[in-house]
Amino acid sequence: MARTIPVEERLFSLVLALLATEHGLTKHEILSTVTGYAARYATDRDRGSLERQFERDKEELRDLGVPLETFDAQGAENDTKFQRYRIPADRYQLPEEVRFTPDQYALLGLAAQVWREGSLSQDSRRALTKLRSLGLALDDAIIGMAPTIRTRDSAHEPLTLAIDRGQQVTFRYLKPGRTSPELRRVSPLALVHHEGRWHLQAHDDAADAPRTFLLRRIVGQVAVAVAGSATHRPAPDEPARALAELREIWQRTVAVVRPRPGSEADVVLRNRAETRTVDGGLEIHTTDLDILADELTAFGADVLVVEPASLHDAVHARWQAILERHG
C-alpha cells in the first residue's frame, strides 16, 4: 500500500529534480520518477488527472518565485511531448550580492509587520522565511509606533495573482453613488493604497480605457480568465503612475463645507490632509465626490455643504433616502 504523499513533499521533490537536471526533463520523465507522481503514474489509468496536477504544480511553483523554465527540444518545436523542464540554479538562488546588514534585516522584519491578514501578510511572511535561511536572527521587535495596513478586501489575493499571471478578470462593481453593482471586465495592472483605501488600477477592456476601482466596492468573487489573457500588462512604473494620478485627482477635487464649530465634524475635517480655512468654511480634498458625499452624510446636522452644488445635492439626496427608509 503506497503512502499518501503530502503536497509539499511532491513540490519539494519536483524542485530538487528540476534543479539537478542540466538538460531538462520531459513530462514523461518527471511523472514517472518524481515522488508524488511516480506511484500514481505506475497505477493510475487516468494520466489526464496526473497531467493536470502537474500543470497546477508548475503554476504554484512559479507563484512562489521558483523560476521553472520550459523549452522545446531541438527539431521538435511546439511539440509538448518533447518539451523539457528545468529550474536554472543561477535564477533560482538569491544573488550573492543580496545580503543584509543586521540593521537592514531588522527593518525588513518591521516592514513585514505592516501587513495584517490577507495576501500581503502571507507574502511578506514567506519572504521572511526565505531570508531567514541567511541565518541572521530576527527579533520580534516591538516598537511603540506601528503603522499597519490591512488587506482584508477579499478581491486582493485573486487580483495580485491575476496581475502576476497576466489574466483578465471580471467582477461586479458597486460604483460610488450607485445602489446596484455592474459587471466589469478588466486587465488588472496595479494595486495601490491611497488615503486608507486599496485601489485597483486596470485597463477596462469593455470601455477600452484605463479605470481605477476601489477594492472595497468589488462585489463577490473575482472571476479569472486563462493565463496570458490580459490585454494590457503593467508598465515598470505602473504603481507609481497610479499613485501620481490619484494624487493629482485629490489635488484638484475640492469642496467647501461649513461644519458646526467645535463639533466632531469640525475637528475631523480640519485634521483631514491638506484642509485649509477659506471664506465661508473649510476647503477639503477628495479623490471622489460620491465617496465624499457618503463621508459628509455621516456627519448629519453638524455639516453643511457650500460647494460644489452637485455635492450639496448629493448629500441632501442621501439624507432624504435615509429618512424615507426609516420614516
Added chain:
Amino acid sequence: MAKRAPAPKAGDKLTFLLALVPYLIDQVRVSVDEAAAHFGVPPQRVRDAVALITTSGLPGDDGAYSHADLFDIDWTAYEERDVITIIRAPVDEIPRLSSREAAALLAGLQVLAASPSFAARTDAVELMELLGRGASESVAPVAVAPSAPDDLRALLTRALHEQLRVRLDYVSTRGERQSREVDPIRLDGLDDVWYLRGWCLLRDSERTFRLDRIAGAELLGPAAEHEAVSVDPEQLFRPAPDDQRVTLRLPVSALPLVTDYRGPDDELSVDSESGTATLTLMVGHDGVLGRLVSCAPGAIEIVAPPEARAAVAAWARTALAEESV
C-alpha cells in the same frame, strides 16, 4: 505578540523546506529547538521537515531513486541529542523572493519610510534597491502612499519616545469636547487612521484616542509609570457593556461597506434569492447609527429595535432641517 497563526498552506510548507535546507547546511550543526526558534515555528514542524527531507532525493539515471543523491544527516546526533547536521544535500541554494514577496516587503518599507522614526534611515533606499534584485521576476506592482506625518503625530511621537504626558483637546464620538491628560503607551496606524493608546488620567485607565478627533495637543511634564497592557490594534474597539444590539437589512453587495462596524458577535443571515442580508451588530450609542446607515445611504435599513429606527429618522430629519435654515 499574540497573533493568530494561520494554518500553513502547502506553499508555506514548501517555502519553509526550501529555506530550512540552506540554513541547516550553513549552520553546520544546530539543535531542533534553535532551528524552530530561528524560523518561529513549533519544534515539531522542524522534525516533520527533517523526516520529509531525509526521505526525498533525486531520480537516478535509471529513473529509480539513488541513495547517493539523497539527503543524509548525522543520525546519531539527531536521535541522541536532537541536533541536526547535514552530511549530504542535493541542494544548498537560498531561494529568491517571488515578485509578490519582494513587493510586500517593499511596500511595507514605503509605509515605514513615512514614519517620523524612520525618516532618517538613509539605508532604506539601498535596502529597497537590494530587495528588487532579490526577486525572481520584476517586483509585483503594489505600492502605498502613506499619509505624511503631520505636526500632531510628530508631537505625539516625541511624547512617546521621551515619555512625556500630553494634554489633549479631544472630541468623542458622542460629540463631547473634553480636555484629557494622557500618558502615551503606543501609536498605532491602521489603514491610514492613527490611534494613540495611553493612560487616561481622567478615567484612570487605558484608553484609545483617534488622532483625527484631537483638536489640539500640548506636552506637559514627565509621564508616570503605568502597568502597560499590550493591545492588538484591531482590538482597540471592544464592545462596551452598554452597547445596544441593532439589526439592519441591506443588499449583500453593500456588506463590505459596513466592515468597520462588524464585530465578533455579529449575527448574519443572507437570503441569496433576494440578495438581501440581515445583520445584527453592537452599536455604541445613537450617534453611531447615522454614520452606520451613511456607509450606503438608502441601501441600509435599520429594522430593530424601533427606537434605533426612530433615532435614525430623527437624525436625518434634523440634518435636512438644518440645511434649509
